[in-house]
Amino acid sequence: MQEQDRIIEISQTFPKTVSRRKLLGGMLTTAVAITQSANGQTIQKGLNDEDPTKVTGTLPAEVGTRSPFVKSVKKPSDISSRSPLQDFYGFITPSDLHFERHHGGVPLINPQKHELIIHGLVEKPLKFSLADLKRFPSVSRIAFLECSGNFRTGKETMTPQEIAGLTSQSEWTGVKLSTLFREVGVKPQAKWFLAEGGDSAVMTRSIPVAKGWEDAIIAYGQNGEPVRPEQGFPFRLFLPGWEGNTSVKWLRRIELSDEPFMTREETSKYTEAIKDGKIRMFSFDIDARSIITFPSYPQSIEKGWIEIKGLAWSGRGKVLKVEVSTNAGKTWQVANIQEPVLDKAHVRFRYLWKWNGEETEIMSRITDETGYTQPTFQQLVEARGSEMGGYHLNPITAWQIKKDGRVLLKPENLRS
Amino acid sequence: MQEQDRIIEISQTFPKTVSRRKLLGGMLTTAVAITQSANGQTIQKGLNDEDPTKVTGTLPAEVGTRSPFVKSVKKPSDISSRSPLQDFYGFITPSDLHFERHHGGVPLINPQKHELIIHGLVEKPLKFSLADLKRFPSVSRIAFLECSGNFRTGKETMTPQEIAGLTSQSEWTGVKLSTLFREVGVKPQAKWFLAEGGDSAVMTRSIPVAKGWEDAIIAYGQNGEPVRPEQGFPFRLFLPGWEGNTSVKWLRRIELSDEPFMTREETSKYTEAIKDGKIRMFSFDIDARSIITFPSYPQSIEKGWIEIKGLAWSGRGKVLKVEVSTNAGKTWQVANIQEPVLDKAHVRFRYLWKWNGEETEIMSRITDETGYTQPTFQQLVEARGSEMGGYHLNPITAWQIKKDGRVLLKPENLRS
Structure with a gap:
């Protein structure tokens, strides 16, 4: 009864339609929506995120929408x-x-x-x-x-x-x-x-x-x-x-x-410049590549067990294996790969790691079914020359783990 | 130049924002949109669907949207x-x-x-x-x-x-x-x-x-x-x-x-009523089922080659095979199944059929890896009795093909 009274009170105090921006802006504990039911009846709902069991939820929709708590966008440029x-x-x-x-x-x-x-x-x-x-x-x-x-x-x-x-x-x-x-x-x-x-x-x-x-x-x-x-x-x-x-x-x-x-x-x-004034044209195939997406900047981690996760792929066939190094590339361990492993497809890899709180670097590398292993940036420079172009760069990505748990990219020096 | 002139003219004649409803309602050949670019510059675009190569398109977005020409919704009830x-x-x-x-x-x-x-x-x-x-x-x-x-x-x-x-x-x-x-x-x-x-x-x-x-x-x-x-x-x-x-x-x-x-x-x-006054409780597994989604009501077909398409699935494991009948169940042919075939997953099946223009019925049935084959509605009634409830009904769905190419469901008589 008390909850009921509160909902009625809210409905008299707040505007009838609440924009997503407002919802996200801090009014989340109390908001009211009017929804038209399928049979034309008007149903008043308090959208109360403190105890959702006390308020009838919204009706099924023609097309679903994301939760207002989910914010994930593409950050576009003009191209x-x-x-x-x-x-x-x-x-x-x-x-x-x-x-x-x-x-x-x-x-x-x-x-x-x-x-x-x-x-x-x-x-x-x-x-x-x-x-x-x-x-x-x-x-x-x-x-x-x-x-x-x-x-x-x-x-x-x-x-x-x-x-x-x-x-x-x-x-x-x-x-x-x-x-x-x-x-x-x-x-x-x-x-x-x-x-x-x-x-x-x-x-x-x-x-x-x-x-x-x-x-x-x-x-x-x-x-x-x-x-x-x-x-x-x-x-x-x-x-x-x-x-x-x-x-x-x-x-x-x-x-x-x-x-x-x-x-x-x-x-x-x-078309990419490579060594000795030469260029590569019609370089169609995407070479094997992987990247750790967790942990990554701007996330931070705590001591203990962490599931390192990422994506790996090759344009030349299936992923054969993904290896993870948690000691700056000194040693490598084989990561788990999520089935099904499909031809010319991203796979999700996962590797369970216990972080001891010390500074280190973590990184991943893929080997595809042709036997090709993802190179370091330095290996790419050696193979293609320092005049190399900006296409088909698939180097190993390394993340620095700081003592306080911050994760930062280990950037490559593009023109060393 | 002529095209350019026309766009400028359009931009002066039409309202600056055009709702999706209006777009769909017949104004599709001419419309104008104002788009804010990433660097804050305002770009005016004529969205001219007669020759899209003559008009700069819209910029990349934070989150994509469907084409205004695509209308596919869930038609909700209250529940x-x-x-x-x-x-x-x-x-x-x-x-x-x-x-x-x-x-x-x-x-x-x-x-x-x-x-x-x-x-x-x-x-x-x-x-x-x-x-x-x-x-x-x-x-x-x-x-x-x-x-x-x-x-x-x-x-x-x-x-x-x-x-x-x-x-x-x-x-x-x-x-x-x-x-x-x-x-x-x-x-x-x-x-x-x-x-x-x-x-x-x-x-x-x-x-x-x-x-x-x-x-x-x-x-x-x-x-x-x-x-x-x-x-x-x-x-x-x-x-x-x-x-x-x-x-x-x-x-x-x-x-x-x-x-x-x-x-x-x-x-x-x-909980479902079955034969002899009994009920089934805790009937968790979804039994094997399939349905042809093309051709189906309200589509119609023309004489000649048609790819019959549909979905098949089983809660008890993988799909072993899907068969299609194009002569009202007299004979059955094995359909193609799209890889990967995953455990407890929908699969897409396809079967190439040449329709000769005669009236017939088409239908599909799945057999899952347990050896179970999707039943007819009549077989379900025989197994569970005419008092059977409305849950876990997975009968073969048959579509009638009329002489004029119309496709209609062959409905089951629920209480025969």
């Missing part, structure tokens, strides 16, 4: 936004927190008016609407997508999101490109194809036809729902394990050819 | 909302479209104030905050959750959502209950535990301790993000393969005992 890797559980990235990297913003596309044309060295050029694509046999696969420019360093106060937030993982659904290749009759002399997006940058990349036959997908589904606008709605190319920009979003044209098209994005960009 | 199975791809359910079934609404819970107490037949009763739970070793698994009351029939114009929308699938992350059992020292004489929720219904169920040791999880993560409020934020019990109500949401108390507690929800509800 990209980074997944908050340190906030994630498991290996699926929530679709609305998938990283973004655009060359001309996110277009608003009416799926009724969007088509994919396939032409060039084919027997029979064809146009496909979204409805057409959905009539073909479909496939689903859980795989990561990573931008080849996914590396930042330089200061101690950097989060996993800032260092490596340009990678995300979804369950992608669509039609195999090989199915469409058979439909249009790709000619034997076709060795490359151009993939062109319908955004304002008209993003273009040349892709070897072999990848199209192997495992390319025209994806229209992402984590159970239609691909998000930021991810290429109504459909995108998806090239498992390859650098993100080749998985052209808002795909509208595929042209088959006997040679690469040498587009702006593959000549002026997405 | 539940159903997943739109017919709209899904793959096997992950978008978190905000996960079905809901509440006994006292969705509570607003401050995770800082919420605790789980474990007591009763234990050596050392303990309280755990969310932060405490996250310090323990964690696990992730992709598994379905289904309400035991997940069956509706009775008319031809029913969608998969209406028939069987009380099942959804997520990647769940949390701590094994067995880990906490060891921490509190569960006594050998403990055979059952009470799971109690912190909602206004104070939902309670009795669970055999064996399930707690086997594979129960206290889940705080769902599809990479914190468990949603509708799914038990900040954490819930998750019992893989068992009827949904036993996976108590907003979990706040576990009491170990030598016998079941005979709570209201397990005596007056979630």
Whole structure:
């Protein structure tokens, strides 16, 4: 009865609608919401977080929402936004927190008016609407997508999101490109194809036809729902394990050819300087990489048992093993890997560690099924030269553990 | 230049903010949005869906949103909302479209104030905050959750959502209950535990301790993000393969005992009448089930090749095979199943069928790894008697294909 009285009192004192900002701003103990029930009856509810058992909760919704206590965002710039890797559980990235990297913003596309044309060295050029694509046999696969420019360093106060937030993982659904290749009759002399997006940058990349036959997908589904606008709605190319920009979003044209098209994005960009004045072009594969996401900056830890957690992945196949060092790389122990371990997919690794309160460094490294082991930054510099470019940098990330439990990035000196 | 002029003209004619409803209502060809860029500069954009390559798209966002062209909702009642199975791809359910079934609404819970107490037949009763739970070793698994009351029939114009929308699938992350059992020292004489929720219904169920040791999880993560409020934020019990109500949401108390507690929800509800005046209590396992989600009502099909698609699952283990009949059950063919096939998880099945334009019925049936095959409704009636209750009904769902391509449910006569 007393509780009941209090709720009525609250409803007379507070405004009837409370914004999320206000809720978060400290009014959480008392708030009132009016909800319309399915049968039209109005139900008054006190949203009292002190004892939720004393107040009827809100009704089921058409579309769910996050708790107002959950704050996890992508911190966008004008051209990209980074997944908050340190906030994630498991290996699926929530679709609305998938990283973004655009060359001309996110277009608003009416799926009724969007088509994919396939032409060039084919027997029979064809146009496909979204409805057409959905009539073909479909496939689903859980795989990561990573931008080849996914590396930042330089200061101690950097989060996993800032260092490596340009990678995300979804369950992608669509039609195999090989199915469409058979439909249009790709000619034997076709060795490359151009993939062109319908955004304002008209993003273009040349892709070897072999990848199209192997495992390319025209994806229209992402984590159970239609691909998000930021991810290429109504459909995108998806090239498992390859650098993100080749998985052209808002795909509208595929042209088959006997040679690469040498587009702006593959000549002026997405080409890396290496040793002796040479460059690497068409460096498609994402190399093996891992990062510890807990503990990481700005978290801090206490003495005792800690589950070190992180993500590991390779564009060249499955993760074979992940090792963790808790003594600055002197010795390494094998971490647990969460099943299922899928091809060209993020895996979640975990390693139980008892911290004794001493200063140290912790780090992880992956070995993929090709036998390749993630290098140190120094090894990358040695292999590629100090003039190396900013793409395909997959070094071991080390975290410093301070005596007081603070966790700080051990930054790399980019131009030593 | 002409395009540019048109955009400027549009920006002067139309209101500056356009609601989603208006966008959907037919103004789609022309709209204008003002977007604040990351550096504070205001950028004016014409969202022109006629040629998105002519207009700079919107900037990356903190949190993504669906396309305004995508409309997929749960159609809630006062106590539940159903997943739109017919709209899904793959096997992950978008978190905000996960079905809901509440006994006292969705509570607003401050995770800082919420605790789980474990007591009763234990050596050392303990309280755990969310932060405490996250310090323990964690696990992730992709598994379905289904309400035991997940069956509706009775008319031809029913969608998969209406028939069987009380099942959804997520990647769940949390701590094994067995880990906490060891921490509190569960006594050998403990055979059952009470799971109690912190909602206004104070939902309670009795669970055999064996399930707690086997594979129960206290889940705080769902599809990479914190468990949603509708799914038990900040954490819930998750019992893989068992009827949904036993996976108590907003979990706040576990009491170990030598016998079941005979709570209201397990005596007056979630107990089924069967033959000869008998009832089934503690009928935890979800039996094997499948449903074709395409083609289904209200879709219609055209003559020619059609990929029949659907979902299949079993609470007793893995899916062994899914069969499809396209001639009203006379003959059955094995469907393709999308890898990975996981324990107690939805799988996506697909079967390529050439429709000749004649009237027929299509249906699917699953056999799980225990050898159990999904029954017809008639077989369920024969096994349980015509007085059978409304829980754990997993019959084969048949769709009628009409000559004009319309697809209609073949409804079951519930009380024949």
